[in-house]
Amino acid sequence: MADETARAEAEGQVAEVAAPATANPNSPYAWPKESRLLSTRVNRIDGTLKVAGKAKYSYDMQRPGMLYARILRSPHPHARVVSVDLGPARAMRGVKAALTIVQPGAKVMYVGDEVAAVAATSEDIARDAIRAITVRYEVLPFLATVEQALRPEAPAVFEGGNVKESQVEEEGNLQAGFAAAAHIVEQAYNTQVQTHVSLETHGCVCEWDGDKLTAWASTQAVHGTREGFATSLEIPQANVRVITEHMGGGFGSKFGPDVQGVTCAKLAREAKAPVHLLLDRREEHLASGNRPSAYARIKAGVSADGMLTAFDGETWGTGGAGAASGFPLPYIYAFPNRRRVHKDVYINAGQQRAMRAPGHPQGCFITEMLMDELADRVKMDPIEFRIRNLPPQAPNAMWREYFKIGAQRFGWDKRHATGDQAPGPIKRGMGCAANRWGGGGRGTQAQCEILPDGGVVMRCGTQDLGVGTRTLMAIITAETLGLPVSAIKVELGDSNLPFSGGSGGSTTAPAVSPAIRVTASKALQELAGRVAPALGVPADQITASDGRVHVKGDPSRGLSWADACRRLQTTPISVNGQWEAGLSASGTSGVQFAEVEVDVETGVAKVSRILCVQDCGLVVNQLAAESQCIGAMIMGVGYALYEDRILDRNTATMVNPNMEWYLVPGMSDVPAIDIMLMNQPERGVIGIGEPPTISTAAAIANAVANAIGVRVRSIPITPQKVLAALDGERAGGTL
């Protein structure tokens, strides 16, 4: 590795090493060299609760006297609210509170924008009551599509323009780059708007006790949501408590109370009763975030010997009403000469929010499609071509190695040249793509109690989005204290617990794991101090393993865990600890391979198998890390083939705000999934939530091209697009 880095530096290339890319082996809290639980397959400690239906999600919260709220949303894509009359709703039996969200005179910017809300004794009454509210709108011109917004004659809908152009990014000398090219590819690519489709919808249950607010919220940040409630409601942050016991996903879209959370709290205050306000599926699609679309027009050059020479890209996309749509491009591969301009195009649609690896799947799809097109031009195997043009290898840039081992595992040598020549309508093909992500976290605090009866409690104000954070905390505590996982009681998902940051950017595992390791180690040191007199050795000679607290290197000289704790008599050990550097790192890399079957007589593509080769530093729980990969790849299959927020081009109203026409993969659409998790224990913990979703769609799209011999340069790859691409080819188009 050191040689590789030195060579890269000698060649004047930036080595990819992140600091600290390697965990500090001399840290007093260093991860054990031989671990009992770390990197093994540990079942979720809350798994049984979940499968038995006993885990209580925010949606499931039931409070005495609880009311149900609904939000009235704009039916217009762009309008000024002239008046809102809550009277008819308030007059209905069972309605206990009502409020206006958009004040008269203000504007609504998309279909689904919040206008008013009602709380009532049942959800049905609340639904009927919002329909009774009368709103007068002054309907304004709107933009339903990117094409409409880009037209010169488009109405000026957004303050400061419908289009926001970014700075030009430029490096090297484009002209020289294209002059050095033996082949040039000029193509257009595009990706759709994808919505998060969290199975648990956004929202919360709010309850006031005097001037104190408790919110059971579906959130990725209990502390952040506390701050959001307080600033929005103008109440002291100390008076707010946010609880997220179990959560059904957020994927980047749940970082604050949102309009519905604050509305819920206000309704609860007015009604003097707890209020349940969680969105329905339609509202999720319309107003709780999405991944922006991406469009690219690219000209790229490659030399005769397969080296990238130049990249000139013009890109645009929409993040909805007034929101950004940027993405990294070119992605990963080294184009020595490049230029890129991006435009944010605003339309009257719900705004984007961070979504699982924001920007990366778009940049990856476009770049990796282009890479295959360039490889075809120089008649080179796509993997060989990629390896030539990758940045130098480093712990956070392992693509060269991963492509090689992945190719072998996947059977890449059986890949045919572009276009399956086999007879019959079913064509098979393979494709691949790479990804990179940061995934470094910090700043988490934790508290550990060792109780005189032997009980252990680990507390941390992080939240478990459904990814297994609760289990991760138990594993690390158990590993450190020499106890079984089942002996650890974990508390999380509560803003009253020690601070931890929001769960985004794949930072939770690398932020939380070190904090738990440090805190559990400190608690053990404390216990060692209490039993040292009995063992007759100094405290620093004492350790714990296999349920015993004993002299280091001699398990027979010690006490059982229970006996050791009994010496605490009436006073538990209670210590606080926090994240320290040297136990986690940042910077992951991975590659994926896909094999597809495409029916050229129907245009239906089906993914038959996917392989992901992915690292995340030290693997804490093999099972949970694999399940992150599985979920991420299934999401990638949806992005590649099915998911699409379809707005009616004439009304800017979504036609598929449900799960009937907004297609997400079902069980029978999920391919065979293979995972090679590359453990890098020497680097410490890195997050894995996002990277494995990045390359799935790109690998699938390349596999489709390899199968049918024609490129579909737009996702989702629907039968409509596949058949159109095949028709285009028959009509004499080129690959």
Place this chain on the structure above:
Amino acid sequence: MTHPVPESRLVTPDLHCAHLRHKGMYVLSTPDPGEAAHAGRWDATAYWCTRTQKASGPDGNAANAACCVAGNGRNCCH
């Protein structure tokens, strides 16, 4: 103990409105220099105003790092 602080490149207490938010302000990350070297200047930040909890401020105009700055004539700015 050194206490964690957010490091938002995009929103600063001196320049920007105190109500402007984005996800990065709630997430404590450590950067990957490799990524930074390759990322370029793309921006996919989704902003919101914590007063309205929406992507637009109390005045109905977009909330983002370019608009929600001192001296921009927005009287919702703090």
Place this chain on the structure above:
Amino acid sequence: MKPFAYVKAANEHQALAALTRERGKVLPLAGGMDLVSLLKDHIAEPDRVVSVKGLDATITAADGGLRIGAATRLVDLHQHAVVSAQYKALAEAAAEVGTPQIRNLGTVGGNLLQRPRCWYYRNEEFACLKKGGARCFSVDGENQFHAILGGGPCHIVHPSSLAVPLIAFNAALRIVGPRGEKQVPVEEFFELPDRNLYGETMLRPDELVTHVILPPARAARSATYEVRFKQSHDWPIAFASVALQMQGSTVAEARVVLGAVAPIPWRSPAAEAVLKGQTMSDALAVKAAEAALADASPMSHNAYKVQVARTAVKRALLQAAAATA
């Protein structure tokens, strides 16, 4: 949803008595797989809902064929021994409907009477022609799943998976109403939007479908071929059911019906004529498929459905010919 009165009818007689002549005011509820979502989405707003789960739910032999009660669940239909042996096209279609949950609750009657899935129709915001509005939003809108045959002024596609094979088998429906009972061929039951914009069938609001009457299978070789994008929880883009009377390898008689391509199940006499008296082969199936779609007039974004439908016809024919009688 709008509040409504609920009547639980124990039998045909009680159910009929609870209906009225006014359209949309009283609606039968069978498995509820369709109706409940219409109610929740304010697409249907009846004053009264009449449970018709008490209608006949059995499959019995009758006149050499079968008599299928309207309340028969889809799962019981496709698992029925005679249906799956002699009426393969029907069993295959029933087995593919929606998801196991839908087949466990959905009934034969409800399946035939289900309302269209046009996404403009199903979203309350769009006051489209079919809902009494002024325009069909699909015409210059998102029409990738709309009709390629027989459309106008409304361009829905017929949703029922069962109606298509039932026409291939020349089945009839037993209909009861205040004026007595009658039998109507399934083929004549459905009506195009230029004739009936607000409904899709000839059934009056005060009538019920109580039975499907399947004539003897006469050793027909049959098949249903559906082209679905997603394999689970999705609708076919296009599908075809065919029933062939074979003499050796010669097609003596053929019935070819397409689903999801037109506002009604679309029988293709042209394809049937191509097949009659010919020896079944790949080339013949292709020719028949081409004939079936010869008159297709796609909208702005659904031309691909022509190719999809052609494939469905071709494959249904080949599958049927290869099947045992």
